[in-house]
Each structure stands twice: as C-alpha cells, then as structure tokens.
Amino acid sequence: MFLSLTNVVLALLAAPLLLGVINRTKAFFAGRRGQPLLQAYYDLAKLLRKDAVYSRTTTWVFRAGPVVGLACALTAAALAPLGGARGLISFPCDLILLAYLFGVMRFFTVVAALDTGSSFEGMGASREVQFSALAEPALLLGLAVVARLTGELSLSGMFAALSPAAYAASGPVLALVGVSFLVVVLAENSRIPVDDPNTHLELTMIHEVMVLDHSGPDFAFILYGAALKLWVLGSLLVNVVLPVRTGSAALDLAAALAGMLCLAVLVGVIESCMARVRLLRVPQLLVGAVVVSGLAFVLLLR
Amino acid sequence: MQLTLAGLVILMLSGGASALAGRSAAWSARLGVGGAVAGCILGLIPAVGTLVGGLSLSVRIPWPPPAGRGFELGLDPLSAVFLIPMTLLGALCAVYGAAYLGKGARRASWFHYNTLVASMMAVVLARDAVVFLIAWETMALSSFFLVIHDHGKAQARRAAWLYMVATHLGTAFLLAMFAILCARGSAGFDALARAGAALPAPLATVLFVFALVGFGTKAGFMPFHVWLPEAHPAAPSHVSALMSGIMIKTGIYGLMRVLGFLGAPAPWWGGCLLAVGVTSGVLGVLFALAQHDLKRLLAYHSVENIGIIAIGLGLGYLGLAHGLPAVAALGFAGALLHVVNHAVFKGLLFLGAGAVLHGAGTGELDRLGGLLKRMPGTGAAFLVGAVAICGLPPLNGFVSEFLIYLSAFRGVVSPSAAVVVAGLSGLAGLALIGGLAAACFTKAFGVVFLGEPRTEQAAAAQEAGPAMRWPMAALACLCGAIGIFSPAVLPLLAPAVAVVMKGAPEAATAGLAAAATPLTWIVAAAAVLALLVAALSALRFRLLGARARQAVTWDCGYAAPAPRMQYTASSFAQPLTDLFAPLLRTRREHVPPKGIFPAGTTFATETDDLFQRNLYAPLFRMTGAALAWFRWAQQGRVQLYVLYIALTLLALLLFCVE
Numbered sequence: 032m033f034l035s036l037t038n039v040v041l042a043l044l045a046a047p048l049l050l051g052v053i054n055r056t057k058a059f060f061a062g063r064r065g066q067p068l069l070q071a072y073y074d075l076a077k078l079l080r081k082d083a084v085y086s087r088t089t090t091w092v093f094r095a096g097p098v099v100g101l102a103c104a105l106t107a108a109a110l111a112p113l114g115g116a117r118g119l120i121s122f123p124c125d126l127i128l129l130a131y132l133f134g135v136m137r138f139f140t141v142v143a144a145l146d147t148g149s150s151f152e153g154m155g156a157s158r159e160v161q162f163s164a165l166a167e168p169a170l171l172l173g174l175a176v177v178a179r180l181t182g183e184l185s186l187s188g189m190f191a192a193l194s195p196a197a198y199a200a201s202g203p204v205l206a207l208v209g210v211s212f213l214v215v216v217l218a219e220n221s222r223i224p225v226d227d228p229n230t231h232l233e234l235t236m237i238h239e240v241m242v243l244d245h246s247g248p249d250f251a252f253i254l255y256g257a258a259l260k261l262w263v264l265g266s267l268l269v270n271v272v273l274p275v276r277t278g279s280a281a282l283d284l285a286a287a288l289a290g291m292l293c294l295a296v297l298v299g300v301i302e303s304c305m306a307r308v309r310l311l312r313v314p315q316l317l318v319g320a321v322v323v324s325g326l327a328f329v330l331l332l333r
Numbered sequence: 334m335q336l337t338l339a340g341l342v343i344l345m346l347s348g349g350a351s352a353l354a355g356r357s358a359a360w361s362a363r364l365g366v367g368g369a370v371a372g373c374i375l376g377l378i379p380a381v382g383t384l385v386g387g388l389s390l391s392v393r394i395p396w397p398p399p400a401g402r403g404f405e406l407g408l409d410p411l412s413a414v415f416l417i418p419m420t421l422l423g424a425l426c427a428v429y430g431a432a433y434l435g436k437g438a439r440r441a442s443w444f445h446y447n448t449l450v451a452s453m454m455a456v457v458l459a460r461d462a463v464v465f466l467i468a469w470e471t472m473a474l475s476s477f478f479l480v481i482h483d484h485g486k487a488q489a490r491r492a493a494w495l496y497m498v499a500t501h502l503g504t505a506f507l508l509a510m511f512a513i514l515c516a517r518g519s520a521g522f523d524a525l526a527r528a529g530a531a532l533p534a535p536l537a538t539v540l541f542v543f544a545l546v547g548f549g550t551k552a553g554f555m556p557f558h559v560w561l562p563e564a565h566p567a568a569p570s571h572v573s574a575l576m577s578g579i580m581i582k583t584g585i586y587g588l589m590r591v592l593g594f595l596g597a598p599a600p601w602w603g604g605c606l607l608a609v610g611v612t613s614g615v616l617g618v619l620f621a622l623a624q625h626d627l628k629r630l631l632a633y634h635s636v637e638n639i640g641i642i643a644i645g646l647g648l649g650y651l652g653l654a655h656g657l658p659a660v661a662a663l664g665f666a667g668a669l670l671h672v673v674n675h676a677v678f679k680g681l682l683f684l685g686a687g688a689v690l691h692g693a694g695t696g697e698l699d700r701l702g703g704l705l706k707r708m709p710g711t712g713a714a715f716l717v718g719a720v721a722i723c724g725l726p727p728l729n730g731f732v733s734e735f736l737i738y739l740s741a742f743r744g745v746v747s748p749s750a751a752v753v754v755a756g757l758s759g760l761a762g763l764a765l766i767g768g769l770a771a772a773c774f775t776k777a778f779g780v781v782f783l784g785e786p787r788t789e790q791a792a793a794a795q796e797a798g799p800a801m802r803w804p805m806a807a808l809a810c811l812c813g814a815i816g817i818f819s820p821a822v823l824p825l826l827a828p829a830v831a832v833v834m835k836g837a838p839e840a841a842t843a844g845l846a847a848a849a850t851p852l853t854w855i856v857a858a859a860a861v862l863a864l865l866v867a868a869l870s871a872l873r874f875r876l877l878g879a880r881a882r883q884a885v886t887w888d889c890g891y892a893a894p895a896p897r898m899q900y901t902a903s904s905f906a907q908p909l910t911d912l913f914a915p916l917l918r919t920r921r922e923h924v925p926p927k928g929i930f931p932a933g934t935t936f937a938t939e940t941d942d943l944f945q946r947n948l949y950a951p952l953f954r955m956t957g958a959a960l961a962w963f964r965w966a967q968q969g970r971v972q973l974y975v976l977y978i979a980l981t982l983l984a985l986l987l988f989c990v991e
Contacts, residue, residue, distance in 0.1 A: 086886040120858055131726050157904065179745050
C-alpha cells in the first residue's frame with residue numbers, strides 16, 4: 032500500500048520530467064544546449080497563473096475537456112504499477128479500465144476541439160480518433176499476451192509475475208510485445224514518427240493542433256495530463272521490458288525509474304533520428320504493431 | 334402474472350379505443366398514450382419482481398385444437414431481463430411520441446404502437462410455439478405499419494417494403510424450425526425442450542442454422558441486417574427508439590431461448606456466433622462512420638451493438654461447450670446486460686435525434702451544427718448517450734462491455750486452445766469496435782451540437798418541449814445509474830444467466846462472482862474520477878475567477894472564420910473511411926474547382942450497404958426474373974381464378990381422404 036502510494040506520488044511529481052529529458056536528448060543530438068530539464072514545470076507554473084481566452088463559439092464542453100482529461104489521466108496513474116509494486120487500484124482486468132480511461136480523455140479532448148468550430152482542430156481531432164482506433168487493439172492484444180504468459184488478469188499481478196526468468200523462458204514473445212508497446216507509446220503520446228509535438232501549425236499535426244484554442248490553466252491541465260499519459264503508458268512498456276526483481280522494493284523501484292528515464296532518452300533519440308512518417312503511412316505502422324502483438328501470441332501458443 | 338395479463342389487455346384495449354377515437358386526434362392520443370403507459374407499468378412490476386424476488390410465473394388459458402395445448406404464457410428471469418427495458422422504453426417513448434407526433438399523428442398510429450408493445454411483451458412471455466409465432470408476426474406487422482407511418486414519402490414505402498420482405502423471410506426459417514421441433518412432440522416449450530434434448534446432432538445443426546438466420550434477421554446480424562438501416566430512419570423517432578432499442582432484441586431473446594431447446598451446444602455454435610458478432614460489430618460501426626444522416630448512423634450502430642451482444646453470446650456458448658462456467662457466465666451476463674444497456678442508450682440517442690429533427694427540421698449532419706446552445710437539454714442528454722454507447726466509464730455501456738472483456742480474458746488464460754483463440758479475437762474485435770465507435774460518436778455529437786451552425790435552419794433550431802425532454806432525461810439518468818450501481822445489478826442477472834446455462838444456478842452465481850470485485854473497484858475508480866473532476870473544476874475556477882476573456886476562434890490567422898470552414902462529418906470520417914475503402918466502396922461525385930474564382934464546385938459521397946448491393950440486389954433481381962415465368966397463370970379473368978380455387982380444394986380433399 033505504502034509502495035503503491037509512493038508510486039502514484041512519484042508519477043504525479045516526475046511525469047513532466049520525462050518531457051524535459053526528451054527535450055534535452057533532442058538538444059544534444061542537434062548540438063544545442065537545450066531547455067532546462069525542469070522547463071515543463073516552469074511552463075505549468077506559468078500557465079496556471081495566466082488568464083484564459085475563450086472563443087465565442089465554444090460551450091461548456093470546451094471548458095470540460097481539459098478538466099475531464101486530466102482527471103482521467105490522474106485516475107489512470109493510480110492504476111499503473113511500477114517496479115514490482117502493485118498499483119493503488121488493482122483488480123482483474125483493470126487493464127480495460129486503464130485503456131478506456133484514456134478513451135474518455137480522448138473523447139473529451141476531441142469534442143472540445145470540435146467545439147471551437149476551427150478547421151484545424153477538426154483536422155487534428157479526425158486524425159486522433161483514426162490513429163487511436165488502431166492503437167487500442169495493439170495495446171490490448173499485447174496485454175493479452177502478457178496475461179496468457181503469466182496467467183494473471185490484473186496489471187499488477189501480470190507485471191509482478193514477470194521476472195528475468197520469464198525472459199529466459201519466452202524472451203522473443205516479450206520482446207515482440209515490447210516493440211508493439213513502443214509503437215503504441217509513440218502514437219498515443221503524439222511523438223515522432225506519428226506526430227510532431229514541436230510544431231502545431233502544420234497541416235500534419237494531431238494532438239497539438241487539437242488544443243490550439245486552449246490557454247491558461249486549461250492548457251496547463253492538458254500539458255500535465257499529456258505528461259501523465261506518457262508516464263502511465265511508458266510504465267507499461269518499462270514493466271514488460273525491464274522486469275528487475277532484486278528482492279528489495281527500493282532497488283526494484285530505482286531500476287524501474289531508471290528504465291523510465293531510458294525510455295525518455297529513447298524517445299528523444301527516435302525523434303532526433305527519424306522523420307515523421309507520412310500520415311497515410313501511419314495506419315500501416317499501427318496495424319504493424321497489431322500484427323507484432325498477434326505474432327507474439329502465436330509464438331506463445333506454439 | 335395477473336398484472337402482466339392486465340397490462341397486455343390494457344395495451345390492446347387502449348390501442349383499439351384510440352383507433353376508434355381517431356376522429357378526435359387529442360382523445361386518440363390521450364387514450365393511446367395513457368393506455369401504453371399504464372400497460373407498461375403493469376407489465377414492469379411483475380418483471381422486476383421476478384428478478385428481485387426470484388418468482389417464476391405462468392398461466393395457461395385453454396385454446397381449441399389444432400393450435401396446441403393452450404394459450405400459455407410464462408415469466409421467468411430470462412423473459413424478465415427483456416421485459417424490463419421493453420416496458421420502460423415503451424412507456425417513455427409513448428410520452429415522447431405524443432409530443433413528437435403532435436398534429437402529424439395518423440389515425441391508427443397509437444393502435445399500431447400499443448399493439449407493437451403488447452406483441453413484443455407476448456413474444457418474450459410465450460411458452461408455446463404457436464403463441465410465439467402469432468406474437469412474432471403481430472410484432473412484425475404492427476412495426477411495419479409504424480415504419481410506413483409517413484407513407485407519402487417514397488423512401489418510407491421502400492423501407493417498409495424491404496422490412497416486410499426481410500422479416501417474412503426470417504419468419505419462414507422460424508416456421509420451418511418450429512415445425513421440425515414440434516413434429517417430435519407438442520408445441521409447448523417444455524415439450525420442445527424435452528424433444529430437443531434427444532435430437533440427433535445433424536438435425537440440431539440444421540435447427541441452429543435456421544434459428545441463427547431467422548432470429549438473426551430480426552436482430553440485425555450481418556449480413557441479414559439490410560432492412561435495419563432503411564426502416565429505422567423511416568419510422569417516427571419514438572418508434573425508431575423502440576424498434577432499435579428493444580424490438581431487434583427479441584431476436585436475441587429468441588435465439589437464447591431456442592438454443593436452450595437444442596441440447597448441449599456444439600462448440601462451433603459459439604465460434605459461429607462470435608464470428609457473426611465481430612463481423613457485425615466492425616462492419617456496423619464502419620458503415621455508421623460513412624453515413625451523413627443522423628438516424629441512419631444510429632441504425633448502423635444498432636448493428637454494431639448487436640454484434641457486441643453476439644460476441645458475448647458466442648463466448649458464452651463456447652464456455653458452455655468447453656466446460657468453462659466462468660467464461661460462459663460472464664459472456665452471457667455481458668450480453669444480457671448489453672441488451673438492457675443498449676435499449677437505454679440507443680433509445681436515448683434516437684429520442685435525441687428526434688428532438689433534433691423536430692427542432693432543426695433536418696437530420697442531415699452537414700446541415701446542422703452549434704445546436705448545443707439552442708438545445709442545451711437535448712445536447713446534454715445526447716452527450717450522455719454518446720459516451721455510454723462508446724462504452725466509456727463510468728456509464729452503463731462500459732459495464733456490459735467490461736463483462737464481455739472479462740469473459741474474453743478468462744478465455745485467453747484458459748487451457749482450451751479453441752477458447753483462447755476465440756477470446757483473443759473477441760478481445761481484438763471489441764477493442765477495434767470501441768475505438769471506431771468513439772470516432773463515430775465524437776463525429777455525430779461534434780458535428781450536430783458543437784461549433785457554429787452550418788445553415789440558417791440549424792441557427793434557428795428550437796429546443797424540444799418538456800414532454801420530449803423528460804423521457805430523455807430519465808434515460809440519461811438510467812445510463813449513469815446502471816453504471817454506478819453495477820455491483821448491485823449483476824446479481825440480479827444471475828437467475829437469467831442460469832436459465833441460459835440450463836438451470837445451473839451455482840455455476841452461474843459462481844461465474845458472476847468473478848466480476849463482483851472488479852465492478853466494485855470500477856465504481857470506486859468512478860468515484861475517484863468524479864471527485865477529481867469536481868476538484869479540478871474548483872481549482873480551475875479559483876485560478877481563473879472571472880478573468881476569462883471572449884474572442885473569436887483563433888483559426889491560424891483567419892480574420893473572419895466562417896461556419897463553412899468547419900470540418901464536416903464527411904471530412905471528419907474521411908481518413909477512416911479511406912482506410913476501409915475496399916469494404917465501404919463509397920461513391921463520390923466531385924466537380925472540382927476551376928479557374929481563379931471558382932464557382933459551382935460540388936462534392937458528394939454516398940455509401941450504400943455492401944450486402945444489399947452485392948448480395949441481395951442481384952439475388953432479388955434473379956428471383957424476380959425467375960418468377961416472371963409464372964406470369965402466364967395471371968390472366969386477369971375471374972373464371973380462371975375460380976378454377977384455381979376449385980382445383981386447390983379438390984387437391985386438398987384428395988389429400989385428406991388419403
């Protein structure tokens with residue numbers, strides 16, 4: 032219980048740090064000094080103090096979007112286990128609740144975007160729902176593989192049952208799941224090669240263009256919610272790829288945290304080394320992730 | 334049971350009285366609606382009693398031969414699960430319909446409405462094949478007359494015709510199925526169950542296929558769904574709500590009831606239902622995405638939700654066949670709860686669509702927009718329905734889908750390889766359906782209610798009156814209530830699940846117990862979510878106070894954004910419809926812009942039903958051509974027809990003498 036609580040507090044505190052690490056990595060590759068590591072925290076503090084401007088077109092739906100989105104991300108953080116510790120909320124099939132909480136978050140972000148009546152935000156909203164519809168089966172199939180492998184149905188149970196020994200027994204299966212999850216993490220968090228979080232005025236953008244009209248505390252909620260989503264989905268990947276079990280809870284947690292930082296660096300490296308895929312190719316990438324998860328299952332059943 | 338019978342009688346009498354009072358429209362509506370509400374409430378009470386108190390009632394009224402042993406009705410938990418949403422929706426839609434039809438009511442519309450409600454109740458209460466088929470046919474006919482309510486419109490006539498053909502083809506299969514079953518005993522359901530248990534396997538297979546086609550036509554399984562997207566938009570909205578919400582579920586009821594007669598389920602039945610479910614679910618939501626008409630879109634979503642129910646049923650029968658009671662119980666419970674939930678939220682959405690039609694005069698998505706400001710009550714209710722139908726927590730749609738997911742995951746970790754694969758495909762199907770449904774309903778809600786009005790019609794929309802808003806509010810509250818009280822709702826389903834699992838109450842209860850802890854936790858998580866939303870709203874209010882300013886939408890430098898710049902329904906769905914273009918085969922008519930100041934450029938898309946165009950249209954053309962050969966018999970002379978009658982009588986006479 033104490034560990035689970037630590038986990039949640041850690042997620043709440045450290046999630047924006049991931050953004051800083053990603054940015055510093057990208058700066059390193061570009062030969063720049065880059066922003067301070069804590070830039071995301073400064074941004075949040077600044078935004079929370081600011082005024083907001085609302086379009087006359089919008090209704091209460093627009094104002095509800097960021098609030099509901101952040102509430103969902105916070106609840107999801109309570110579900111996600113890390114480093115062998117159980118999630119604060121844990122029960123059989125909690126993974127469905129986790130996936131669908133992000134579904135609620137997306138639903139409200141999308142309708143808030145449509146509420147502005149802006150063609151740009153409509154475009155982003157349309158792409159968001161397309162890509163997430165394809166990412167969801169990949170995520171759930173991957174989790175089903177882990178469930179089959181461990182015989183457990185809850186996220187906490189599944190990840191607690193994973194250990195280096197599991198890798199020795201069915202390494203290729205877990206590796207494939209890891210690949211699939213990596214694609215899901217990149218797609219769901221609007222990172223390259225699916226989306227470019229740095230630009231938001233190009234016709235190609237997804238998430239950033241959906242939140243174009245939000246300002247002040249609303250935008251802070253959105254940024255923080257997005258950081259939490261990266262943390263939660265990233266923690267699923269780290270749990271699969273890095274099941275360190277030393278017997279000491281503190282060491283396990285430290286290893287998992289190191290894994291999260293490595294993931295942030297990895298995302299930074301991917302963003303530096305890859306170009307964004309053409310939008311028409313993104314579905315192929317996501318269907319690829321589904322196929323990889325399916326392949327993992329076939330290997331498991333073999 | 335007396336209450337139920339009284340309800341049926343009141344429904345029929347008030348319907349008849351309403352038709353007779355047709356001269357005075359106000360009295361006709363008063364009689365019809367009053368009778369419908371009273372009859373439904375009388376029917377609801379014993380149904381609730383059955384689920385809560387565990388009653389099982391039956392009544393038999395002697396009936397002269399050859400029609401079987403008697404007019405036998407019974408109320409068991411399985412019937413009750415269908416009866417509750419039926420009576421609830423029947424009453425609410427009647428109240429709504431009185432205001433919706435207003436002066437446009439036709440003389441006999443309440444007669445048909447009340448007959449439809451009564452016959453649906455009779456279908457789930459019937460305990461005799463003859464009574465069942467009579468009720469089934471009455472249901473088909475009364476709904477046919479309701480579909481053709483606006484018979485001035487060619488589209489309504491076409492839809493009603495298609496519905497008539499489809500429903501009778503379905504009934505033909507049912508008739509054959511019951512005939513084969515009854516040939517081995519009497520027509521009572523108890524006798525059928527005894528006779529069915531001893532059926533040889535090949536015959537059971539044939540009967541399963543007949544039941545699947547016959548009941549599947551009513552339920553709207555792909556590819557037997559073609560009547561559905563035509564008939565639901567053509568009917569008045571309160572009738573669409575009733576038909577889509579609960580009438581198509583009588584197909585599900587029939588399937589569950591009759592499969593119970595056929596002895597132990599063969600493993601492939603479950604697999605077949607699962608395949609039908611995934612196909613209906615995914616294709617249903619895809620075709621919904623491609624629609625431009627609100628009611629048509631909702632109709633395709635019924636196909637999708639029937640698919641979800643079929644996935645649950647498939648997992649249930651697979652679990653039964655492979656001796657996995659937990660998988661079976663959770664699958665059946667999910668399917669049954671989804672039946673109730675879909676009645677609630679699809680009823681709500683169709684009533685909402687009706688309010689839009691009523692207030693803005695059109696259901697065409699791309700001619701609407703910004704209605705939330707003009708119709709706040711309808712908009713909020715529609716949003717609740719949209720979130721619920723996407724299966725998002727904490728509303729009721731999530732709970733039933735969660736049960737099916739739970740069943741699928743239990744299948745995935747089970748020892749039987751067939752169930753593992755089935756669980757996995759159910760899982761993947763549900764995930765894809767969920768994502769696509771979210772796309773479709775953000776589109777529907779966003780384009781209709783958000784942004785700027787796209788036409789003057791939409792800008793001048795009127796909010797619906799209180800008699801139309803209250804039923805929507807009641808259904809929206811139910812969406813929340815079933816979600817929040819799900820741990821209390823689940824045990825109520827156990828007796829119904831036990832009926833489907835052939836009276837194995839321990840197995841059903843034990844299987845459902847697996848869902849008790851998760852549901853409690855989900856409610857806890859929902860409470861956390863609600864608290865967080867409240868806290869964050871308060872925080873936002875504190876930070877912002879009254880300092881928010883108003884401006885135009887910042888559309889990347891456009892000084893004067895116009896409503897026409899908004900994303901339309903077609904453009905919103907275009908990436909997904911393009912992705913699935915080989916399935917959808919959307920037709921485009923495009924006149925591209927020419928010159929420096931282009932004028933007169935148009936773009937239109939139309940997505941016909943895949944099966945209707947590629948399967949049924951050619952089939953019926955061929956049938957028509959073949960039947961043309963018989964035209965020589967139709968000479969238009971009376972004496973010839975008299976000769977036909979005489980010859981028929983002679984043949985019958987000879988046959989009887991044999």
